[in-house]
Amino acid sequence: MKIANHRGRAVLVLGDRIADVADASDGRFGPDPQRVYDDWPAFVAFASGVTEGTAPLVEADLACPVPSPRQVFAIGLNYRSHAEESGMEVPAVPATFTKFPASLAGPFDDVPVVSTTVPDPRFAECAAGVLLGASVDVAGGERRGRARVRVRASLTP
DSSP: OOEEEETTEEEEEETTEEEEHHHHTTTSSOSOGGGGGTTHHHHHHHHHTOOOOSEEOOGGGEEOSSSSOSOOEEEESOSHHHHHHTTOOOOSSOEEEEOOGGGOOOTTOOOOOOTTTSSSGGGOOEEEOOOOSSOEEOGGGOEESSOSOOOOEEEOO
8 A cells, every 4th residue: 555645635546646645545544645544444444445546646746645644753863884984883772853843744745854954965864664553573482662654764965
């Protein structure tokens, strides 16, 4: 299942087509992309039955799929090469910190990188992660957290 924010409306992406969530669910789930996360199990059950799109997917019309998250957490120096290229020691445990929800961007949004905010814009990096859903198994067979889908993307000019 792929969900997206298409011009401010929640949609399911089905190949090169989309299905508007509010229309396909006869209003059970509204058009607000953020609201599909409120009852995630019911939404997943509904979405699994949607098999055909009703409009073409126009990638340029896609926006941030989580437009107003309650919290945004970031992980710093979470891989060896990042620490090494930054000239920093690899930490035993990566730093976890919060970000403002406005720090999120859509797949085609401009992300300005200026020398007043980044010392050398050639080495700017942007990473994103999404955690949704039910419990996930972690090392040792222990069940912890609430994660089902993980996505990571980087931007390096």
